[in-house]
Amino acid sequence: MPLKIPVEISARHIHLSERDFEKLFGKNKKLTPIKKISQPMQFASKEVVELVNKKNKIENVRILGPFRKKSQIEISLTDAYHLKLKPLPKIKLSGDLTGTCKVLVKGPKTNIKIPCIIAKRHLHASEEEAKKLKVKNNQKISIKVKSEREITFHNIITRISNKYKLALHFDTDEGNAAGITEKTFGEIKKY
Numbered sequence: 001m002p003l004k005i006p007v008e009i010s011a012r013h014i015h016l017s018e019r020d021f022e023k024l025f026g027k028n029k030k031l032t033p034i035k036k037i038s039q040p041m042q043f044a045s046k047e048v049v050e051l052v053n054k055k056n057k058i059e060n061v062r063i064l065g066p067f068r069k070k071s072q073i074e075i076s077l078t079d080a081y082h083l084k085l086k087p088l089p090k091i092k093l094s095g096d097l098t099g100t101c102k103v104l105v106k107g108p109k110t111n112i113k114i115p116c117i118i119a120k121r122h123l124h125a126s127e128e129e130a131k132k133l134k135v136k137n138n139q140k141i142s143i144k145v146k147s148e149r150e151i152t153f154h155n156i157i158t159r160i161s162n163k164y165k166l167a168l169h170f171d172t173d174e175g176n177a178a179g180i181t182e183k184t185f186g187e188i189k190k191y
Contacts, residue, residue: 003132004185007145007168008038009175010119012058012075014049014105015094018067020114024049024107031065038167039124041066050106051075051116053083057106070095073103073116076171080118092117093157119171122157124164133188136160143168143186149179152189 022029025047032046043065051058051073058079072094080088089101094117102113123141125133135141137160144152145168156168168186170178178184 003129003187005123005133005143005166005168005187006038007170007175007178007180007184007186009172009180010074010169011062011172012073012079013044013062013064014071014073014114015064015068016071016114017069020071020112021047021063021067023110023112024105026109031063031067033065037064038165040163040165051079051083052104052106052111053085056083058083070097071114072097072100073105073114074119074171075116076173077118078173080116085116089116089118091120093120093122093159119169120157121153121155121168121170121174122159124159124161124167124169126162126164126166127160129166130158130160135188142189144189145178145180145184145186147179147181147184149177151178153178153186 033043034046035044045063045065047063048060097115100115100117103116104111105114135158139158141156142154
């Protein structure tokens with residue numbers, strides 16, 4: 001029987017370096033965790049920012065913790081259209097910020113421009129989970145998502161580390177297209 005893979009929607013969010021957080025919120029401010037998220041040691045914080053492009057904006061964009069070495073915004077293509085971003089953000093793996101566009105981030109203290117991406121669909125797995133699935137780090141795989149709107153997604157990048165826990169991540173656009181709920185699972189179909 002194939003291993004059931006939890007499927008999750010990764011809504012728009014921002015990761016900040018401690019330095020950029022201090023610029024936006026002020027010295028000696030800290031992230032306030034309000035909810036753990038699926039990946040170990042990661043959390044949604046109480047703090048939010050606003051994304052701005054000319055007259056267009058998206059309010060209440062959640063900051064995820066802990067702090068990262070480099071700041072980045074992760075949005076959906078629908079969000080990019082709403083902000084009227086030109087050029088559109090590139091579809092990239094989290095952390096790959098080469099050649100990305102920058103978006104103005106408005107905080108309580110100041111505004112700064114931060115690189116923005118549309119995150120590639122990806123599978124998080126620990127080394128033990130990867131062995132059970134017979135996948136390697138950075139491998140491209142296909143996963144059939146079992147839902148009312150059943151669909152097979154291709155070109156999913158595997159991200160293997162003992163810092164991770166098994167979960168397939170889609171952005172909001174992909175998640176809605178597949179009818180994902182909290183009880184949605186997927187299974188690897190082909191490599």
